[in-house]
Amino acid sequence: MTASTELLTVPQVMERLQLGRSAVYDLLRSRQLASITIGRARRIPSHALADFIHTRLDQEAAA
Template sequence: MARLQLGRSAVYDLLRTGQLASITLDRARRIPTHALDDFVLTRLDQEAAG
């Protein structure tokens, strides 16, 4: 949430729609650093193309 500067519900929406990848450890959901980097790069590419 802090790195994306988004609220909790916005991050959960990204996870639910598959735009942001995560892993589950026990009952905790974690977002690997590379998944966050991939998400940001994909968004930048989309904005540059559009």
């Protein structure tokens, strides 16, 4: 798997963003952070996390 197609777990995203579980699930629920569901498991493509970060940086720069 290349870095662009790597699937991250919620705990991995929590660690990378330094956020709690509820905060990550809030981002997923509000569709600010894209994810896929495989069975009962939620996975976040690494490119979706990168897109989220870039979008937030752009929003902060525009404010």
